[in-house]
Amino acid sequence: MSLPSALAEIVDDFSALADSDKVTLLLEFASELPDLPESMHEEAMEPVPECQSPIFLSVDAADRSAVTLYFSAPPEAPTTRGFASILHQGLNGASAQEIAEVPADFFHDLGLAAVISPLRLRGMAGMLARIKRQVAEQSGGVSS
Template identity: 80%
Template structure:
């Protein structure tokens, strides 16, 4: 599996933890999701309906050597915020090629399947799929 270094480090951190500690780390990530820049409004962002909670994302791949990712997820949805924060920390600033090379099922290596419902994990897959689609569309133009 080829992952950008930052995302590989996150996967490694999760892999070393017991299940209860994985939940704690996911919640810590939820608290670390950066706020949106003032220039970006949620209404202009893409919704991710695969998630059980409302989450919106925006990708700026105008510089394919440093793709920028932006997320909006409510504080009352810590699992969704945690997923978004993991993807932000692991992929923000990565190249378009690195992002497109992330396996669509990489999140299984986080080891959350035993503590998070499959429906929630599908939400993370949906977020990654939409990021990749936006990167593809923006770099093809």
């Protein structure tokens, strides 16, 4: 599996934990999702309808060597915020090519399936798919 080093480290952190501790770590990630810059508004961001909570994302891949990700997720949706934060911490600053090479199902390696519903995990897959599509569109078609 080809993962940027920051995302690989997150996967390793989750895989080393018991199921109950994985939920705790996911909630810690939720509290670490950065706020949107004041210049960015949800209206200009792409919604992720696969998520049960309203989440929006935007990608800036103008610099193919260091993609920037933005997420907006409500505080009352800690699971969704946790997923967004994992993707932000794991992919923000990665190259367009590195993001294109992330397997669509990498999140299974986090080991959350035993503690998070498949419907919620589908939300993380939706976020990643939109990130990859936006990166490909903005960077001239880099694809996995």
